[in-house]
Amino acid sequence: MKPPVSLLLLTVWNGAAVGAVVTLALCAPGLPRALVEPAVAVALVLGAGGGAASFFHMHRLTAARYVLSRLRTSWLSREALTTGLFVAATAATLALGRSPASPGVWRAAQAVTACLGLAAAFVTAMIYRTIPAMRSWHSPWTVPAMMGVGLVSGAAVAAAVLALAGAPTTVRGELDAAVGAAGLLLGGVKIRQWTVFAGAWAWLDRQHAGLGPVAYRLHDTGTSRPPYRTQTQVWPAVPAPVRRRLKAGILVALVGGSVLLAFSTPLPPVTVGAAATVLAGAFLERWLFFADAVHSSRLWFTDRPQTQTAPVGRPSARSFRP
Amino acid sequence: MQLTIITDLNKCVGCKSCQVSCKSHNTAGPFGPVPDEDPYHDPDGMWWNRIVTLEAGTYPATEVLYLPKACMHCYDAPCVPVCPTGASFKRADNGVVLVDYDRCIGCQLCMWACPYGVREFDHHEGVVKKCTLCIDRLEDPALPPEERVPACVQSCPTHARVFGDLDDPTSEVSRLVAAQGGFQLLPELGARPAVHYLPRRPVPARVAPDELDALVEERYG
Numbered sequence: 193m194k195p196p197v198s199l200l201l202l203t204v205w206n207g208a209a210v211g212a213v214v215t216l217a218l219c220a221p222g223l224p225r226a227l228v229e230p231a232v233a234v235a236l237v238l239g240a241g242g243g244a245a246s247f248f249h250m251h252r253l254t255a256a257r258y259v260l261s262r263l264r265t266s267w268l269s270r271e272a273l274t275t276g277l278f279v280a281a282t283a284a285t286l287a288l289g290r291s292p293a294s295p296g297v298w299r300a301a302q303a304v305t306a307c308l309g310l311a312a313a314f315v316t317a318m319i320y321r322t323i324p325a326m327r328s329w330h331s332p333w334t335v336p337a338m339m340g341v342g343l344v345s346g347a348a349v350a351a352a353v354l355a356l357a358g359a360p361t362t363v364r365g366e367l368d369a370a371v372g373a374a375g376l377l378l379g380g381v382k383i384r385q386w387t388v389f390a391g392a393w394a395w396l397d398r399q400h401a402g403l404g405p406v407a408y409r410l411h412d413t414g415t416s417r418p419p420y421r422t423q424t425q426v427w428p429a430v431p432a433p434v435r436r437r438l439k440a441g442i443l444v445a446l447v448g449g450s451v452l453l454a455f456s457t458p459l460p461p462v463t464v465g466a467a468a469t470v471l472a473g474a475f476l477e478r479w480l481f482f483a484d485a486v487h488s489s490r491l492w493f494t495d496r497p498q499t500q501t502a503p504v505g506r507p508s509a510r511s512f513r514p
Numbered sequence: 515m516q517l518t519i520i521t522d523l524n525k526c527v528g529c530k531s532c533q534v535s536c537k538s539h540n541t542a543g544p545f546g547p548v549p550d551e552d553p554y555h556d557p558d559g560m561w562w563n564r565i566v567t568l569e570a571g572t573y574p575a576t577e578v579l580y581l582p583k584a585c586m587h588c589y590d591a592p593c594v595p596v597c598p599t600g601a602s603f604k605r606a607d608n609g610v611v612l613v614d615y616d617r618c619i620g621c622q623l624c625m626w627a628c629p630y631g632v633r634e635f636d637h638h639e640g641v642v643k644k645c646t647l648c649i650d651r652l653e654d655p656a657l658p659p660e661e662r663v664p665a666c667v668q669s670c671p672t673h674a675r676v677f678g679d680l681d682d683p684t685s686e687v688s689r690l691v692a693a694q695g696g697f698q699l700l701p702e703l704g705a706r707p708a709v710h711y712l713p714r715r716p717v718p719a720r721v722a723p724d725e726l727d728a729l730v731e732e733r734y735g
Contacts, residue, residue, distance in 0.1 A: 193626075251620025251640030258599035258617045265595035268623050272598060324592065324703045325629035401581070402699040407572050414533060414564030414583070421551065422560050422634035425626050488700060489631025492566045492583060 194420075194427035195482035198249035203316060204345070204474050206242035206275060207338070209235045210309035211346015212353075213282060217299075217306035219350075219367055223359060225298060229289045231353040232302075235346070236286055239279040246275070267319040274312035281305040313339045326425075327392035328485045333385040338481075340378040344446065345474040347371045348453055352467035355460035365457045375450020375470070379443055382477065386439060392486035401491050413493050425487040430480070438480045445473025516589065516609035517647055518680045518708035519667060520687045520696060521582050524715055525674035528565055528580035532666030532675060536563040536584070536645070539665035545646045549638055560634045562645040563666055570714075579714065582675070584666070585632045585645035586699070586707030587611050593624035593633065601641075609681075609708060610649055615641045629703045680708050 212235040216228055250256055262269040285301045293301075317338035320329040351367050401408040413419075420427060430438070449469030456462035540546045540562060550559035563584035570579045587604075591611045594602045601617035602624050604610070613624075618641040625633040625642060633644045648664035651657060661668065667677040678687035687710075690696060696710035721729055 249621060251637075252618060255599055255601070255617050255619045258601070259619065260598075261600045262595070262598050266598045268596065268621065269598035319596075319623070323596070323627050326626055399700070401566070401568050403568070403570075403579075403581075406570055408579070409569040410566065411569055411578070412565075412567035414530075414566050415558050415561055419561070419631075419634065421558075421637070423625060423631055424622065424635070426631060487626065487631070488629040488703060491700075492564075492581075493631060 193482055193485045193487060194424040195479050196249060196424070198245045198247075199482065200475060200478050201245035202242045202249065203338070204242075204341075204471075204478050205238045205245065206278075206316065207313055207342020208346040208349050208471060208474065209239035209242065209282065210278065210313045211343040211348075212238065212350040213278075213285075213302070213309045213346070214306045214343060215347040215350040215367065217302040219354075219363060221299065223354075223363060225289050225295075227354060227357045227359050229286065230357050231350045232282065232286045232289060234349060234353050236279070236282045238346075238349070239275075239282050243275060243279050246272075267315055267322060270315045271312070271319060274308065274315045278305065278308045278312040281308045310339075313342050325488045326485055327395050327488060328389045329481075331385070331388040333381065333388055337378075337381050337385045340374070340381050341446070341474050341477055344371065344374050344378050344450060345470050347374065348450065348467040348470040351453060352464045355456075355463040361457055364463075368454050368457045368463065371470075372451045372454025375447050375453075378450070379447035382442065382446070389484055389486070396486055396488075396490055399488075399491050410492065419493060423489070423493070425485075426490050426493040427483070430483050435480070435484060438476060442473055442477045442480065445469050445476060447473075449473055515607065515682070516587070516680045516708050517652070518587060518609075518678065518687055518710065519584075519647070519664065520676045520678075520690050520710050520712060522674045522676070522690075522694075522712040523579060523581070524712065525672040526565075526580045526582060527672055527674075528567055528578070529671060530565045531669045531671060532582055533561060533563050533565050535665045535669035537561060539648065539651070540646070543648075544650050545643070548643065549636060560636060560643065562632070562634065562643070564632075577714075581711070582666070583630060583632060583699075584709070585611060585647070586630055586705065586709040587645075587647060589706035589708060590704060592627040592629065592703075592705050596623050596627045598623070608652075610647045611644075612646055612649065613642055613644060615639070615643075618642055629700050629705055630707070680710075 212231060216231050259272045260269055263273065282305055285305045288298055288301045317335040321334040324330050348371055351371055354364055400406060401410065449466045453463055453466035456466050537548050541548045548560045548562060563582060566581040566583055568579045568581060569576050571577060587610055591604050594604050599617045599619055601614045603612060605612065620640040622635055622642060625635060633642050636643050651664065652662050663677045667675045676687055676690060678685040680687055682688060690712060691710050694712045696712050698707045698710055
């Protein structure tokens with residue numbers, strides 16, 4: 193499908209904000225408030241930026257006042273609520289940090305914000321997990337992969353800000369090592385999730401236009417071309433070589449960046465560079481997550497080029513061009 | 515009550531009159547327009563009803579099949595619960611799935627949730643549009659009762675499309691589905707679509723003219 197820029201920014205920035213806040217809540221007891229505040233401020237900027245990006249995904253802002261009216265059934269409605277609460281709680285935590293509030297109140301605010309962030313990240317991932325028609329996303333791996341990317345990229349951002357703020361190397365060393373380990377784990381989760389994506393294409397090949405086991409060849413989608421303008425979920429598929437390169441790039445950036453960060457404690461500039469690499473990997477990962485998603489309606493709009501290995505029933509791209 | 519359309523794939527000749535009449539009626543109707551980007555040069559864009567042309571079987575035993583595809587007005591329409599604003603809804607009195615444009619924010623999540631790719635995004639108005647089962651015709655008291663059917667059903671020259679209440683076991687659509695093995699598209703995705711298709715019957719074996727007398731003699735002689 194066509195990767196929407198607004199959703200790329202929303203999910204990556206909000207995920208990183210959650211990851212940063214959770215990381216800080218776990219590290220905060222060992223750090224002075226003045227060191228943590230800049231990282232909370234960065235998390236607030238990321239969270240607010242993600243929230244702002246979500247407005248660009250709405251094409252009729254006048255109807256936005258109804259967005260909480262389906263909390264009972266809609267994960268998107270719940271996302272609007274939980275993400276809003278998370279950003280507000282992050283702002284409140286930052287304000288509390290700069291007030292003469294006691295350390296206990298400050299730590300409690302951080303813990304509450306971290307919990308709200310985790311809830312927001314979970315709800316966001318569930319939007320994608322609970323769509324049966326999106327065969328690539330309708331899998332148990334969507335939630336851990338999506339939350340994992342957010343937590344690792346956010347932890348990397350927090351580690352970079354703490355490094356710039358001059359946090360002690362004892363605390364940073366443990367955090368950096370944890371980011372490296374989490375990055376390795378995330379690489380495994382992503383590889384497992386990509387097998388689900390490959391399985392979604394295989395599912396599509398088995399459906400034969402939804403009409404049974406007989407071979408069907410799509411001749412005409414009903415109009416002169418697939419409805420790319422009006423149905424973004426059937427955007428042209430990512431070519432296999434591009435997909436392979438992107439996967440390699442994601443692993444290098446997400447996993448490699450995390451491992452580099454694990455060994456960068458003595459050199460703060462390297463920590464910052466590694467965190468930037470991880471964040472770039474998060475954007476790459478999310479772009480491919482959207483671009484390579486297989487929707488069931490591709491059965492009737494597909495543009496996949498026919499190859500020697502494709503089964504009978506797979507149409508030629510030429511079929512759709514006038 | 516669950517209003518629906520049944521399409522007999524034996525009768526559909528792929529003339530696309532239903533596709534065109536849908537666009538024609540709804541472009542001028544209260545739920546339209548159904549816009550095109552460049553209608554006089556490249557008549558492409560939004561269609562609420564698309565006729566997919568398929569070749570079935572493998573050469574040389576092939577045949578052409580036409581599959582009219584519009585909103586399935588599912589019993590468990592997956593597009594409805596995902597909508598954050600309540601713009602997508604299913605009418606309790608007749609089962610028709612509709613979009614309230616005033617509440618739609620254009621997030622397009624319903625388009626992802628629909629397994630059939632029958633919802634279309636109108637970039638001009640920023641809302642998602644779809645087949646309404648011509649609800650404006652069904653409830654138009656100015657129309658004579660026999661014309662209170664969807665435009666695609668009325669225009670079908672071969673009467674391949676039949677309109678009626680699937681929940682009424684005595685209706686024509688229910689009888690057709692029961693008698694001819696009506697099927698749904700992708701039932702495994704759990705949407706329980708109301709729209710059904712009547713399957714193609716096997717094509718009788720073709721007999722060459724010079725073989726005809728021998729065959730008749732063999733079978734009936």
